[in-house]
Amino acid sequence: MADMHSDAPKGEIEEVVYLGVPIARLGTHAAAAHIAARRPGLPFAYVVTPNAAHFTRLIRLRDRRFRDAVSHAWLRLLDGHVPHMLARRLFGLDLPLAPGSDVTAVLLGEHMKPDDAVTVIGGGNGVREALMARFGLTRVAQHEPPMGFIEQPAAVEACVDFVLAHPARYVFLVTGAPQSEYLALRILERGGAVGTGLCVGSALNFATGRTPRAPQWVRNAGLEWAYRLMRNPLGHARRVFVDSLPIFRIAIEARLKPAAFGMADPRKDRP
Structure with missing residues (x-):
């Protein structure tokens, strides 16, 4: 996967290929500091946070559109305790965890200034007001696309038009995966936009307290998925059992045939 962007802050960021994705x-x-160090006004570039469901979409579903979106990202951060655990135990990879929700919380709490321009696509009614009230932001613009917008060309272009009409330092794309990633790529392809896009799912609702998040000890134990499943079994069951569970088989296949995933064979490092 090629990284097309050279507008990163000075200093190379080391990447490690994990399940075919440079992380x-x-x-x-x-990660939050690196994003915040990117100068305002630079051409649009975006951040994705691959998790178990993302890897399933890339490898099992062979979603070329999603692969294009991931490959053109400026920054790819590892999200999810299960992929993190598998990387360490099966491949011996020292890959730090940088969940999108956590990175967003640090950005908002430690790096953003009140007058930083922020554009939000998605997030639901009230997220703009919640961001302004919770973090003291004064320049927040929000556009809420209709359900299923990503398959409606006019609705997609309306989102892109909004981003172009509201230049911002940070552009939060919170319409869910893979919609946010598809949209980020479309904004990049259109050209003319500025700022750093962040495809971070429910991060803004967590950061503003609109959606309760698992206690810290639950997150530290890697059980946030179980907490969310317990709170919303109907809404979260597919994400856990259909979208994410295949990561185990994918990782085992990669362990047996690492070259097929662009990875080094950990067995060759044994004495």
Whole structure:
């Protein structure tokens, strides 16, 4: 996967190929600082946070559109305790975890200034007001696309038009995966936009307290998926059992045939 962007802050970010995806070796705070260091006004570039469901879509569903979106991202951060655990135990990879929700929380709480321009696509009614009230932001613009917008060309272009009409330092694309990633790529393809896009799912609702998040000890134990499943079994069951569970088989296949996933064979490092 080629990284097309050269507008990153000075200093190369090391990447490690994991399940066919180059992942930046950045933890939560380092990732937030790296994003915040990107100068305002630079051409649009975006961040994705591959998790178990993302890897399933890339490898099992062979979603070329999604692969294009991931490959053109400026920064790819590892999200999800299960992929993180598998990377360490099956491949011996020292890949820091940088969940999109955590990176967003650090950006909002430690790096953003009140007058930083922020554009939000999606997020639901009230997220703009919640961001302004919780973090003291004064320049927040929001566009809420209709359900199923990503398959409606006019609705997609309306989102792109909004981003172009509201230049921002940070562009939060929170319409869910893979819609946010598809949209980020479309904004990049159109050209003319500025700022850093962040495809971070429910991160803004977590950060503003509109959606309760698992207690810290639950997150540290890698059980946030179980907490969310318990709170919303109907809405979260597919994500856990259909979209994410195949990561185990994918990782085992990659362990047996690492070259097929662009990875080094960990067995060759044994004495």
